[in-house]
Amino acid sequence: MDDSNDNQNTIINQNKKKRGRPKTDIWDYFKEGPRNRGHCSAECNFCGWKQQVGQPIEMQGHIALNCLKVSPEVKSLFLEKVKNNGHLGYNKKN
Numbered sequence: 001m002d003d004s005n006d007n008q009n010t011i012i013n014q015n016k017k018k019r020g021r022p023k024t025d026i027w028d029y030f031k032e033g034p035r036n037r038g039h040c041s042a043e044c045n046f047c048g049w050k051q052q053v054g055q056p057i058e059m060q061g062h063i064a065l066n067c068l069k070v071s072p073e074v075k076s077l078f079l080e081k082v083k084n085n086g087h088l089g090y091n092k093k094n
């Protein structure tokens with residue numbers, strides 16, 4: 001049995017996964033819930049954190065700052081986005 005090939009294919013497929021969705025790729029890390037007044041609720045794929053109305057800015061903030069189960073790779077990806085957005089109180093101290 002040689003499954004190393006299989007593993008490689010899986011990784012390549014994941015990288016190719018972009019299908020030109022109109023939404024930002026934050027939705028790759030969230031599940032869309034039922035629509036609510038024209039907006040989807042969102043649930044974090046990593047920790048199950050939910051937002052009534054999925055707002056990409058806040059979802060990014062969750063991944064970047066609050067999510068405890070996200071991989072460091074994804075976290076730093078969205079940390080950059082959040083910093084660029086400048087929307088969230090990035091330097092906010094608790």
Ligand SMILES: [Zn+2]
Binds near residue numbers: 069
């Ligand atoms: Zn989370």
